[in-house]
Amino acid sequence: MSDVTFKHPDYVKNFPLWGKVDDVCKGQKAVKDKREVYLPRNNPQDKTIEAQGFYDSYLQRAVFYGVTGKTLGSLVGAAFATDPTFKYPPELEHLERNANGAGVSLYQLSQSALRHILKHYRCALYVDFPDVGPSRNRAEEKAKQAYPMVHLLASKAVVNWDTMIVGNQMKLNLVVIEESVSERGQDGFSIESKTQYRVLRLEDIGQGDVVYTIEVYTKSDKDVWVGNGRKIPTDYNGDPWSYIPFTFVGAVDNSTQIENSPLLELADVNLAHYRDSADFQESVYYMGQPQYYVTGVDWNWFQEARKNGVYVGSKTLMPIPKDGSFGIAQVEPNTLAREAMKDKWQQMKEMGARLVEKGSASKTATEANNDDAIQHSVLSLCTANINEAMSMVLRWCAKFVMPDVNVLTKDDLLYEISQEFNKQGYLADLSRQLFESAVQGHSSFKSWWEYNQSGMFPKQTYDEERLNLEAEQEGKLDLTGE
Structure with a gap:
């Protein structure tokens, strides 16, 4: 009997790791809510109420620093400091404002994709199209209000997959996607979530040919997963x-x-730093306060002092017996946990945590470039993989709404995240050179103006710059961008 809920072994193995990084990126509340998962008890065998109270205090005093989450935001911000380049034919103009059917643009989808990759190693992109017949012309296509949509899937959503060899190519022949569908309750306000599985298959139809099918599985009244019938999507030409x-x-x-x-x-070291913080804060709480003591006293003096009270202060006289003494015990600083925290803090910085420390020494240019190289070698590869995946996705979208996607070039269809993460910044000399070039008629004033506004050299082709220059010379250039 087939089981649509079966999970791929690699999925099962990596699922706890994905959850751990998610919690660490969410911050202190998510980490502390997991209690013993990330902060073990000192005496796990003791289940008494008193031991529970000690652990609750131990947990409350611990401090979790959100280094991993801030690093994630910093890396995504670096990748999207410059807006991605997006070129598309008129048939795909909706992707710029609503790429997934929920009002999320392709730009926002690519940001989310990078976050998923940095946290989980991977995500997935999937294109679908409403179940409608092929259109005879562009007007009929618009009347249907049917658009190809790009769906970003987290690593946790794709629970199973498999591949097969077709000719000399390896292709996915099975993808199982776990989806959560919300339904409004009978009262009109409450919401009930149900799980369903979307199964994408590549089926052999004989003579070496394969066809792509979709089937959605839901749970029946008998608590059995049942498929709702396979559908065969077709492209613009009905194939x-x-x-x-x-x-x-x-x-x-x-x-x-x-x-x-x-x-x-980085998340593992962040959690280790959190555990060291708990030990350090516990040491501060129990050992940081001074302890008063009296020597040379008997039981009678103790009972009398207990009855009348003992007052400590610079203007208070404390009578003590002959040969007695009064003192304050102050423990020596316990630096072991603190030093362990410092070591892990330095490790996190070396792993790419970009933290601003007041009073720290300035880095040399070589040191700064080396730190960037460590981070950006990973970040560059992630963005390059997103660019490659987006290129395929856009062609799949075009195949749903255009008769021939092979005629599209990079000038017609392109989505590219810039890998120049270090913004050069505004340079007065370059601005002056652009202005002088524009005065001499070698470049356009528009390029000079855009550089002064953004601090970045305008990205445009030679022909686009030539047209801008010609329009300026004829007094027809529109600087409003409308």
Whole structure:
């Protein structure tokens, strides 16, 4: 009997690691809510109420520093400091504002994709199209209000997959996607979530041909997963697909293989730093306060002092017996836990945690470049893989709405995240040179103006710059961008 809920062994192995990085990136509340998972008890065998109270205090005093989450935000911000380049034919103009059917643009999808890759090593992109017949013309296409949509899937959503050899190519022949569907309750306000599985298959139809099918599985009243019938999607020309319009996007490559996420090691050290913080804060709480003591007293003096009270202060006289003494015991600083925290803090910095420390020494240019190289070698590869996946996805979208996608070039269809993560910044000399070039008629004033506004050299082709220059000379250039 087939089981649509079966999970791939690699999925099962990596699922706890993905959850750990997610919790660490969410911050202190998510980490502390897991209690013993990330902060073990000192005496796990003791289940008494008193031991529980001690652990609750131990947990409350611990401090978790959100280094991994801040690093994630910093890396995504670096990749998207410059807006991606997006070129598309009129048939795909909706992707710029609503790429997934929920009002999320392709730009925002690519940001989310990078976050998933950095946290989980991979995510997936999947293209679908409403179940409508082929259109005879562009007007009929618009009347249907049917658009290809790009769906970003987290690593946790793709629970199973498999490949097959077709000719001399390896293709995905099975993808199982776990989906959560919300339904409004009978009262009109409450919401009930149900799980369903979307199964994408590449089926052999004989004579070496394969066809792409979709089937959705839901749970019946008898608590059995039942398929709702297979559908065969077709492209613009009404032809079935010979592959699944689905691709994994990874930190190393876009294959089905799974490696450790780029932020996993940093998350592990972040949690170790958290445990050291708990030990340090406990030491401060129990050993940081001074302890008063009296020597040379008997039981009678103690009972009398207990009855009348003992007052400590510079203006208070404390009578003590002959040969007695009064003192304050102050423990020596316990630096072991603190030193362990400092060591791990330095390790996190070396792993790419970009933290601003007041009063720290300035880095030399060589040191700064080396730090960037460590981070950007991973970040560059992630963005390059997203760019490659997006190129395929856009062609799949075009195949749903255009008769021939082979005529499209990079000037017609392109999505590219810039890998120039270090913004050069505004240079007065370059601005002056651009202005002088514009005065001499060698370049356009528009390029000079855009540089002064953004601090970045305008990205445009030679022909685009030539047209701008000609329009300026004729007094027809529109600087409003409308």
